[in-house]
Structures are given as C-alpha cells and as structure tokens.
Amino acid sequence: xxxxxxxxxxxxxxxxxxxxxxxxxxxxxxxxxxxxxxxxxxxxxxxxxxxxxxxxxxxxxxxxxxxxxxxxxxxxxxxxxxxxxxxxxxxxxxxxxxxxxxxxxxxxxxxxxxxxxxxxxxxxxxxxxxxxxxxxxxxxxxxxxxxxxxxxxxxxxxxxxxxxxxxxxxxxxxxxxxxxxxxxxxxxxxxxxxxxxxxxxxxxxxxxxxxxxxxxxxx
Numbered sequence: 423x424x425x426x427x428x429x430x431x432x433x434x435x436x437x438x439x440x441x442x443x444x445x446x447x448x449x450x451x452x453x454x455x456x457x458x459x460x461x462x463x464x465x466x467x468x469x470x471x472x473x474x475x476x477x478x479x480x481x482x483x484x485x486x487x488x489x490x491x492x493x494x495x496x497x498x499x500x501x502x503x504x505x506x507x508x509x510x511x512x513x514x515x516x517x518x519x520x521x522x523x524x525x526x527x528x529x530x531x532x533x534x535x536x537x538x539x540x541x542x543x544x545x546x547x548x549x550x551x552x553x554x555x556x557x558x559x560x561x562x563x564x565x566x567x568x569x570x571x572x573x574x575x576x577x578x579x580x581x582x583x584x585x586x587x588x589x590x591x592x593x594x595x596x597x598x599x600x601x602x603x604x605x606x607x608x609x610x611x612x613x614x615x616x617x618x619x620x621x622x623x624x625x626x627x628x629x630x631x632x633x634x635x636x637x638x639x640x641x
Contacts, residue, residue, distance in 0.1 A: 428545035429456045431474040433465040433491065434507070435484040439530075443478065443507075446534050453541060460484060465491040466498075474502055476545045478537075479524070481508040481515050489518045490579045496523030497576070503544045507537075518579075526550030571634040576618040584611045589628040 430447055432455050434440045444455045457472045459465040462485050469477060477495060479488040492504045506519045506527040519527050525544045528537065540550055577585065580601075587597045594608040601608070612624065621627050 426452070428453050428476055428541060429472065429474045430454065430541060431457045431459065431465070431468055431472060431477045431502075433459045433468075433477060433483070433488060434480040435460045435482075436480075439480075443537070446537065447478075447541065450538055453538065453545075462486040462488070462491040462494075466494050469495045469499055469502060473499060476541050477502060477504045478541065479504050479506050481506055481510075481519070487518075487579060489515065489522045489524075492519065492524050493522040493578060503547070505540055505544050505550070520551060573619050574631070574634055577615060581611055581615050581618070584608065585615050585627060585631055588612065588615075588624050589631045591628075 430453060432440050432443055432447070434443070437460070440458050440460070444458065447453045447455050456474055457468040459468045460483070462483050465477070465479070465483070465488070477492070479492055481488045483491065488506065492506070495502055496504065504522075504524045504526075506515075506524045507530055508515060508527070509530045516527050526540055526549065528540050528550070532540070543550055574582075583601065584597055587600065592600070594605050594612065597603070598605045598608045603611075612627075616622065616624070616627055619627050619630050621630060
C-alpha cells in the first residue's frame with residue numbers, strides 16, 4: 423500500500439453512481455475509497471470514523487444537502503478536504519459550497535480522468551476553485567446580509583433557518599409545520615442553537631441574530 427495514498431470518502435445517495443466512482447478511484451494505486459455514505463448523517467459519521475483526506479460529496483442527498491454535510495465535516499475535521507460533485511452548474515450551490523468550506527466543485531458529467539486529477543489536486547491541498555469565482559463569492563459576502571459571526575458560523579443551514587423563524591416570533595409548532603419537522607425535533611434544534619450561541623433563551627438568540635445582521639428587517 424502506497425504510504426501517501428489519498429484516502430477518499432464517497433458520498434452519493436445513488437448506489438450505482440457510488441459503485442461507478444469507487445471502481446474509478448480504486449483503479450489508481452495512489453487513491454483508496456475508505457468509506458461510502460448515502461445521507462448527510464452517514465457522511466458526517468463516516469468522516470469522523472475514517473478521517474479521510476478527501477470527501478467526494480454529492481450536492482443533493484436524500485435527507486438534505488451535501489453542503490450542510492460539508493459544513494459539519496469541515497468544522498470537525500479541518501484537514502479533510504471536500505470536492506463537491508453535482509449534476510447542475512448552479513451559482514447558488516457553488517456559493518454555498520465555498521461558504522461551507524469546499525475546496526472544489528465539479529459536474530458529474532466530468533470525464534473519469536479529470537475527476538481523478540481533481541481528487542489528487544485537492545488531496546495535495548490545492549483548491550480547484552477559479553480565483554475569479556472565489557473573488558465574486560467574497561464580494562457577495564462583504565455585501566451580504568449577514569456578517570459571518572463566529573458563533574453564527576457554528577450553525578448548520580437548518581439551524582439558521584430555524585433561528586430566523588424564532589427571530590420572527592414563530593412557536594416550535596409553527597416552525598415544525600413550516601419546515602415539515604416534528605415539534606420535538608424543532609425543540610431539539612432550538613436547544614442546540616441556544617447552546618451554540620451560548621445564550622439561555624429564545625429571545626436572546628433572536629436578539630443575537632438581529633445584532634449580527636447588518637440589514638435588519640430584510641426578509
């Protein structure tokens with residue numbers, strides 16, 4: 423086994439796609455698929471278990487977004503790099519991927535050899551993001567509605583959505599109805615949000631969000 427083999431976690435909710443990409447990766451002596459996942463929860467668990475060098479991450483997963491999984495993985499494993507794999511060229515998804523800490527973004531239509539090269543580049547610590555694209559994202563950030571506060575940055579995309587609704591005065595039941603979640607699930611999310619923001623009450627969390635949003639009143 424090559425000493426500097428790049429260890430890859432493969433995340434896609436289609437088993438056929440995973441099998442194809444796994445065969446492609448494992449055909450290279452310097453690459454190895456150490457785990458696979460089909461959901462956000464599995465991706466985070468497998469990343470923590472195997473601590474891969476590179477995660478090849480589908481943007482759309484059965485139980486949520488690969489972008490959310492990327493944010494969580496990057497928060498927990500700073501040495502693990504993420505390559506987003508998607509069927510669609512989508513500016514919003516690209517923007518969100520960079521925000522979440524991805525090092526690259528490729529389309530599923532990519533040729534096999536190019537995907538392998540992308541994994542190697544990211545495994546070597548390089549970024550595959552076009553500097554012009556990255557600059558555009560940074561400009562959007564500077565003009566964006568939320569100045570990324572350290573504590574707010576701890577929140578997942580779903581937690582941000584729930585906090586925004588809390589700030590609008592919604593009850594757990596109303597939030598559950600709007601986001602199609604059980605009220606108990608919302609309650610658990612709210613507890614996590616309070617813990618991450620280091621506040622004791624919903625009103626304090628709402629006030630914290632208001633203080634760190636530079637265009638109050640925007641949707």
